[in-house]
Amino acid sequence: MSTQFPFTDPDRAREFALGYSERLRAAPDIRKTWLGLRALIQVRITKPDIAVYVDTRDGETMNVTPSIAPEPPALTLTLSADAFHRIYAGETNVFLAFATRKIKTQGNVALIMKTTWTLPQAIRIYRQYGAELGLPGFEAKRAVEAAAPVETTAATRVGRLLERRLHTRPEVCVERARYYTASMQQTEGPALSSCSGT
Numbered sequence: 084m085s086t087q088f089p090f091t092d093p094d095r096a097r098e099f100a101l102g103y104s105e106r107l108r109a110a111p112d113i114r115k116t117w118l119g120l121r122a123l124i125q126v127r128i129t130k131p132d133i134a135v136y137v138d139t140r141d142g143e144t145m146n147v148t149p150s151i152a153p154e155p156p157a158l159t160l161t162l163s164a165d166a167f168h169r170i171y172a173g174e175t176n177v178f179l180a181f182a183t184r185k186i187k188t189q190g191n192v193a194l195i196m197k198t199t200w201t202l203p204q205a206i207r208i209y210r211q212y213g214a215e216l217g218l219p220g221f222e223a224k225r226a227v228e229a230a231a232p233v234e235t236t237a238a239t240r241v242g243r244l245l246e247r248r249l250h251t252r253p254e255v256c257v258e259r260a261r262y263y264t265a266s267m268q269q270t271e272g273p274a275l276s277s278c279s280g281t
Contacts, residue, residue: 103171110204118144124195136152
């Protein structure tokens, strides 16, 4: 498949992107996941310029509108049309795209990370959509396999590490803090004890 977005004309590019958005909205798992975000998310694609916002704040409807959001979004995603194409064609690891700033974010990036498990299905829909339109290079088959490329380079390892970091919930170990305090009190003497109130 070509690594370039299939359209350079802004009007045709916008029509294609909106048609794809409608396909995603019609997929039950994807729709349910986005409804769970309960957020206003702006997507800005460049070269050609396309602006779309997704509004699921009521948790019941998923509205996709071709425009700049009328209110400040919880998250704004900005990426080139070619980067968008490579991600949804299954040619670029989405976490690598975040790590290398192919996707620029402003706001609560954790929101979009909650949708990444639906990416294989989104890739399959993207390929099917392009194939139905008769666009060159689009193939519906092997979309799921393409969603998880073999991670053999340092760059893809960065993507994997970013994924792990974003999905790890920070924890505080109380026992470690107690041991550390006791050790400091023994080695630093009474001055530390008096400061700590013990």
